[in-house]
Amino acid sequence: MTHKPRRSRSKPSDAVRGVDRLVRNVETGRFERSLSALTAVGAVVTAGEIYFEHDKASFGNPWMWAPVILGPIGAVAGVAGVFSKTAAKTVLPIAAATIVANGLQGTWLHARGVAQKPGGWRNLRYNLEMGPPLLAPLLVTLVGGMGLLAAVLRREK
Structure with missing residues (x-):
């Protein structure tokens, strides 16, 4: 009977070490501060992008200002x-x-905007491309979600 040589354990990959560090x-609470900072950066970036997109639409609905104002607050x-x-x-x-609430409201308003385009939902592909971006408000909702997650995480001592 021949014995197979044992394989030596390889060192963990960089990805595994990165996940372990995360x-x-x-666990130690350090991530809470990082996620707070990421929320701040995400709020600025999304508010800037929203401003330019809503400006293209001439801020036709007063609610278009809400995410622009909430960005700096976030x-x-x-x-x-x-x-x-x-x-x-x-x-x-x-x-x-x-x-988060404003992002969900924006998703509803954008869906309503798609429905109001000629052909409405029957002309879905065209109206999704030419109408308000249906899923874009969910991106700002993710920024708010990061802030909520940061708030419930443990903070380092």
Whole structure:
């Protein structure tokens, strides 16, 4: 009977080490501050993009200003959450929940806009391409979701 030589254990890949580090950061509470900062950056980027897209539509509906105004509020709340545990547990979740609600409202308004185009939902492909971007408001909802997640995570001591 011949014996097979044992394989030596290989070192974990960079990806595995990265996942392990992320899990450790979540467990120790370090990730909460990082996610607060990411919320701040995401809020600024999405508010800027929304501003340009809604400006192309001449801000035809007053609600188009809501995500533009909420972007800087989310950014300030996210930065405050980086530096203050109190802000991360109070101001950030309020701002983030408002952003999520506005993103869901925007999805409904964009769906209504697609339906109001000539042909409505029957002419779906054309109206999705030429009408308001149906899924774009969900991107700002993700930014708000990051803020909500940051608010419920443990903070490092």
